Amino acid sequence: MKKIINNPDNVVDEMLKGIIAAHPSYVKRVEGFEVLVRANAPQPKVALVSGGGSGHEPSHGGFVGKGMLDGAVAGAVFTSPTPDQVYEAIKAVDGGKGVLLVVKNYTGDVMNFEMAAEMAAEEGITVEHVVVNDDVAVEDSTWTTGRRGIAGTVLIHKIAGAKAEAGGDLQEVKRVAEKVIANVKSMGMALTTCTVPAAGKPSFVLGDDEVEIGMGIHGEPGTHRETLRSANDTVDHLLGKVLEDLSLDKDDEVAVLVNGLGGTPIMELYVANLRVAEVLAEKGIRIAKTYVGNYMTSLDMAGFSVTVLKLDAELKDLLFAPADTPALVQN
Amino acid sequence: MKKIINNPDNVVDEMLKGIIAAHPSYVKRVEGFEVLVRANAPQPKVALVSGGGSGHEPSHGGFVGKGMLDGAVAGAVFTSPTPDQVYEAIKAVDGGKGVLLVVKNYTGDVMNFEMAAEMAAEEGITVEHVVVNDDVAVEDSTWTTGRRGIAGTVLIHKIAGAKAEAGGDLQEVKRVAEKVIANVKSMGMALTTCTVPAAGKPSFVLGDDEVEIGMGIHGEPGTHRETLRSANDTVDHLLGKVLEDLSLDKDDEVAVLVNGLGGTPIMELYVANLRVAEVLAEKGIRIAKTYVGNYMTSLDMAGFSVTVLKLDAELKDLLFAPADTPALVQN
Numbered sequence: 001m002k003k004i005i006n007n008p009d010n011v012v013d014e015m016l017k018g019i020i021a022a023h024p025s026y027v028k029r030v031e032g033f034e035v036l037v038r039a040n041a042p043q044p045k046v047a048l049v050s051g052g053g054s055g056h057e058p059s060h061g062g063f064v065g066k067g068m069l070d071g072a073v074a075g076a077v078f079t080s081p082t083p084d085q086v087y088e089a090i091k092a093v094d095g096g097k098g099v100l101l102v103v104k105n106y107t108g109d110v111m112n113f114e115m116a117a118e119m120a121a122e123e124g125i126t127v128e129h130v131v132v133n134d135d136v137a138v139e140d141s142t143w144t145t146g147r148r149g150i151a152g153t154v155l156i157h158k159i160a161g162a163k164a165e166a167g168g169d170l171q172e173v174k175r176v177a178e179k180v181i182a183n184v185k186s187m188g189m190a191l192t193t194c195t196v197p198a199a200g201k202p203s204f205v206l207g208d209d210e211v212e213i214g215m216g217i218h219g220e221p222g223t224h225r226e227t228l229r230s231a232n233d234t235v236d237h238l239l240g241k242v243l244e245d246l247s248l249d250k251d252d253e254v255a256v257l258v259n260g261l262g263g264t265p266i267m268e269l270y271v272a273n274l275r276v277a278e279v280l281a282e283k284g285i286r287i288a289k290t291y292v293g294n295y296m297t298s299l300d301m302a303g304f305s306v307t308v309l310k311l312d313a314e315l316k317d318l319l320f321a322p323a324d325t326p327a328l329v330q331n
Numbered sequence: 332m333k334k335i336i337n338n339p340d341n342v343v344d345e346m347l348k349g350i351i352a353a354h355p356s357y358v359k360r361v362e363g364f365e366v367l368v369r370a371n372a373p374q375p376k377v378a379l380v381s382g383g384g385s386g387h388e389p390s391h392g393g394f395v396g397k398g399m400l401d402g403a404v405a406g407a408v409f410t411s412p413t414p415d416q417v418y419e420a421i422k423a424v425d426g427g428k429g430v431l432l433v434v435k436n437y438t439g440d441v442m443n444f445e446m447a448a449e450m451a452a453e454e455g456i457t458v459e460h461v462v463v464n465d466d467v468a469v470e471d472s473t474w475t476t477g478r479r480g481i482a483g484t485v486l487i488h489k490i491a492g493a494k495a496e497a498g499g500d501l502q503e504v505k506r507v508a509e510k511v512i513a514n515v516k517s518m519g520m521a522l523t524t525c526t527v528p529a530a531g532k533p534s535f536v537l538g539d540d541e542v543e544i545g546m547g548i549h550g551e552p553g554t555h556r557e558t559l560r561s562a563n564d565t566v567d568h569l570l571g572k573v574l575e576d577l578s579l580d581k582d583d584e585v586a587v588l589v590n591g592l593g594g595t596p597i598m599e600l601y602v603a604n605l606r607v608a609e610v611l612a613e614k615g616i617r618i619a620k621t622y623v624g625n626y627m628t629s630l631d632m633a634g635f636s637v638t639v640l641k642l643d644a645e646l647k648d649l650l651f652a653p654a655d656t657p658a659l660v661q662n
Contacts, residue, residue, distance in 0.1 A: 054598065
């Protein structure tokens, strides 16, 4: 295992400290917990909390800040955070207007975030949650009943975060988050495996010219393995599956996220993005905004995912609203 | 070779098109050339042009925009752009107040940028250039006489770009760029090799637990190979070499850039950053600003570099000035 780490047991703690050391004006630690919250509490508003296993950086701690998240809970690598960690995040960010939890659809995450919500409710904190299931690759999976939540989650952070920042109440913020979830679809592929630090060896094995299509962000199996094809063929397949699910019409507007899985050069993401743009242009679908980069990673895995979000006027306005976080600044 | 590409011969062209497709409000192509310039010409001001071989994304096209570069020239992968490409960039961005070329110290880059400057001068365009040589690892190298220019280059873009945006004249912008160059030092290391698309095979071979210290961003040899050590030991070595060269005193202020080489998970960069922050804190050196991420990459190489820039009041003000580019937005 070749990693820039000290001890696999400390990697999440040290990472969180490293994020705070880099961005002290944005984030601080909830002492004693694997939780990052905004360094300066915003004006009272609905608070957003997300999180999950670590290994997906900059998700989710990198998106704590103005116009996105108020708190992020970091489990061990690829392991759901415990309910008490989520509960601490909820308590830390609640400003009296309620808390929305944005949960990626993994059985452990959903269970633990829901349990934390119940704990908080007993303390009189109003908590709602939404479950993100944007991955169209497979129904059910290693750790999931139903579809998995992957890179599209970042667009929920962005848009629901903007709604909360603009003063939306808890039900409005939840409604917007659910609208994004209903309209965002993703699919990914892996060129290489990934290595969980505590395991010390690759999670799976791919042949020299073999890739996995529909791979999950924890190395869960996708739809099939195949020989590496061209960027264009690969995008055509992933994007085709995404578009099958979105029923877009000519002149519809979308947002695009071409997401790197951690080990993919930015050069290659832009090559993929060109094909995404070409295919959408051929269909007369307009791209309002594109994000290209490492937003929802899978440790050192090489590969990428394509996310398309169908916009309406409300979602577009919120997508374009300002954000100021360590990993996403938008004017 | 496992890459998300179509044809190695088209990778730079497709990448540039993919950047424009993603960020049309920021950048456009100089038709017929591998040159990106600002989509909307700024008010007349000193223009900044940088570039070099491709494979270092988001450098340099990702830094074209307000407060940083006006133009970026993309050579073939790891290959200096030809003088005519640089010349076209100069012509495209000159607004009558002169052009500053920011050149990383590689023999081919220096020669070709200087030749382009002469071509432009013959057309009556005032051109100056600075040569970045922040890599303290080795004197002279495979393609370099003197020290190599690496990740610190991004801080020249940021600070000299801010000076130009603020209306500084060509000599002032050049003076600021040279002040940054005199005060910025970097050193990197590689966990893995990288693969140039046209070559189709790894540029070099490292053993399973072997790393190269002082590795250049094109795979040029560093100071030595060794067995992978802990993140802390590795940072202590790289940062130690950087600090030897900077002669910092207690209470001096610095900017830090912990730069990923393309295949390094963000998690690991933050683990490294924690140690950078600890070492500087122990010495009483204050960190004014930290950047962590993929800024100057080396294709799919895993590894990182540490850059420290000694600040004074002028450099600090310019570092904190707003920037709005595809790869760096700062309020």
